[in-house]
Amino acid sequence: MAAPTTNNAPTTPAAPAATAAQTATPVANNSTNTKGSEHHFLWGVVLIAAGLLVGYFWLWGNAVQIQTSEAWIIGSQTNVTLSPHLDIFLQVTQFWSGTLKYKEMIAYTWGWLSQIILLAFSIGIEFHIGGRSRARAWKWCSIFFIVLNSLADLNYGGAFGGTWQPWLFAAACFMASFFFGLAGIGLIVEGVKRLVGIAPTK
Numbered sequence: 761m762a763a764p765t766t767n768n769a770p771t772t773p774a775a776p777a778a779t780a781a782q783t784a785t786p787v788a789n790n791s792t793n794t795k796g797s798e799h800h801f802l803w804g805v806v807l808i809a810a811g812l813l814v815g816y817f818w819l820w821g822n823a824v825q826i827q828t829s830e831a832w833i834i835g836s837q838t839n840v841t842l843s844p845h846l847d848i849f850l851q852v853t854q855f856w857s858g859t860l861k862y863k864e865m866i867a868y869t870w871g872w873l874s875q876i877i878l879l880a881f882s883i884g885i886e887f888h889i890g891g892r893s894r895a896r897a898w899k900w901c902s903i904f905f906i907v908l909n910s911l912a913d914l915n916y917g918g919a920f921g922g923t924w925q926p927w928l929f930a931a932a933c934f935m936a937s938f939f940f941g942l943a944g945i946g947l948i949v950e951g952v953k954r955l956v957g958i959a960p961t962k
């Protein structure tokens with residue numbers, strides 16, 4: 761009787777059929793990516809809107825502090841003629857009009873230059889301009905002009921006639937003018953990063 765023959769040729773295993781979970785994975789990933797993009801977009805818009813709002817109150821705080829400095833250098837307190845308004849920034853154009861009286865020129869110069877100098881010092885502190893060698897100078901110069909601005913705010917707030925109101929008013933003006941500017945810029949930059957798809961910094 762002949763011996764049975766066996767086939768030793770290698771057999772190729774059949775490819776497994778794609779499962780429903782495997783075929784659904786790309787769809788799930790696309791859905792997740794879409795939700796993530798919407799999330800970044802919404803947060804980007806929110807951050808930019810918050811930055812613009814904070815920036816507006818930074819302008820408000822600077823406008824008030826410029827006017828309190830002007831009122832302080834003039835010597836006004838209860839009868840303040842420089843009522844707060846955002847169009848104070850148009851005072852810059854009046855420097856070239858030739859119509860300012862000498863007291864107005866002194867008041868405008870003091871109010872504007874003190875605020876611009878404080879802004880420059882705050883930027884120097886935030887971005888470490890000049891390195892450590894000048895960090896102490898930025899700090900102490902900022903403190904000096906903060907004290908001057910606070911005295912002007914206290915003098916202006918004295919029109920309330922109370923004890924705590926001037927201090928609260930001075931603190932609010934200081935926070936708005938010293939911190940809100942950089943905070944608003946930071947919020948806007950972070951919002952733009954999210955809108956363009958750049959991962960937010962941790």
